[in-house]
Amino acid sequence: MVDLILCEYGPPLEPGDALDPVVARGPRVLLNAGLIPSLSAAGVRVFDVSLVPEADCGSLQRKDLLEHVSARLASRVAASIAAGHFPITLGDCTAAIGVCAGMRRLEGRRAVVWVDAHADLNSEDSSLTGFYGGMPLGALIGKSLPWLAAELRMTRFCDEENVSVVGVRSLDPYEGDYLNRSPMARVECAELEGDASTEALARISRSLGEAGPVYLHVDVDALDPAIMPAVTFPCPGGLTLESLLVAVRVAASTGRVAAVTVASFNPGKGVSAGVLGVLVSLVCEVASLCSSAGR
Template identity: 35%
Template sequence: MQRAPVAIIGAPLDLGQERRGVDMGPSAIRYAGLEERLAGIGLDVADRGNVVTSEPEALAHGDERARYVSEILAACAELARLVEGAVREGARPLVLGGDHSIAIGTLAGLAAAAGQPGGVIWIDAHGDLNTPETSPSGNVHGMPLAAAVGRASEWFAHDDLTLPAVDPSRVVLVGIRSLDSHERAFLHESGIRVFTMSDIDRIGIERALREALDRVAGPGFVHVSLDLDALDPEVAPGVGTPVKGGLTYREAHLACELIAESGTVGSFEVVEVNPILDRENATALTAVELAASALGQTIL
């Protein structure tokens, strides 16, 4: 990334999943010293506050196939507006989640600013490619990438969301180790590149990330979306859907260092930090450290 100003945007949304607490993720990441860390490496940082979101206790579930989808899309539309505005002002959006459904808004905002779809590296234990028809849970945090590539468009259509926002041929999943059967079937036909944890064990994180960066490069924009459950639960315990066998601390840092070195990534988001499930804010602190690496912090 070039050292343009960084715009921190919080999206404390927790309607996309069932475990409370992820709405406190943006505050936990800020409390762990995010702005101070970024300023300490010479970045110009402006915190633009949080998107206003609804509380699940005050809402009806709606359709069980996609719970709270109307409210989620409304929050994502507001996030998209803030992301688009930051890009148009020459800043790099750094989006803090919230559950991963917020990525619909981040990607839609980037596509609106660019005037065309872009590419994304999706670092996650899960594919997030379910649709309301295929989801086993009805939780929208398992659907944002599907929405972003244009699947189930009738469910995710919104006047203020530019969808589809990414080109499937420029989507790379990294760290995958938990897929539903319908996601596997879609991935075989979609053109999306996948680096499972088994692949990373075989070829290493450096080769996987370099190939991912080559794959997503192109017009429009390049974004990285990091779900903290991509890391092993021993490293990042404070997530809602932990899966054993994830990225190590150093693998995650090297991935982010390579992202920074590439100079092609214009925006970054970290999601699914749940302070209620965390230990001494360790996961939020890890999120801060990884964001700093992705934005240019180096050891020497």
């Protein structure tokens, strides 16, 4: 059984900006594009983790909003896992933090496969903009948003040697330096095309370790903007849907993927029937690959 969790929240692009209502609508737009009929073969329940009621938002700082939505997401994911269901969350990139906090009670050495055009490794000190959406992977490895991690009782979700970043091609100078010094595995888009390099796939496998729960993060901007223009920060030279699924299959083949997020669809940018079709296929393929293996 798949639990589809709609996280209707769009973080402000810069401190002082309002929440992004268009990004927040993304999960709902996708649901209405025909996700349920496509997913229902496996059985699906839908949950909504939307923000605090509109009226309450005014008095809350953006920090409080992120904390609030992450805590709600963590409880929802933990409940799905406890029920033996497979949680797949649609939201923005920061959803990763709440989802991983919801996996906290699972035992064993945890791993992350991060598929994204961006590394999302910034901290509040290193970020050039203050955008929380550029920090979630940093938070998972214990290098960013320590106040949020403390609130969620998740000081560090996993060690860097158990992280692979796939499709990353747009890095701040800080993130580039960090990645070069880190034991995280890095796989470039070209390595997954055609007859995908066995060496690249082995790099992902090694980072997954031998046991323990795996978190799979798919930011849809990892796809090439020619097929996925509906994102806030498009970046050329991306993955095809097929090459993205090659990486997903490596993670799924462990039978240990405990939760997935499909992130960062922006319905305000270049949406067409074709784009929605790609997104629906992506969510359904990921759900089917990851929820059937080992369950």
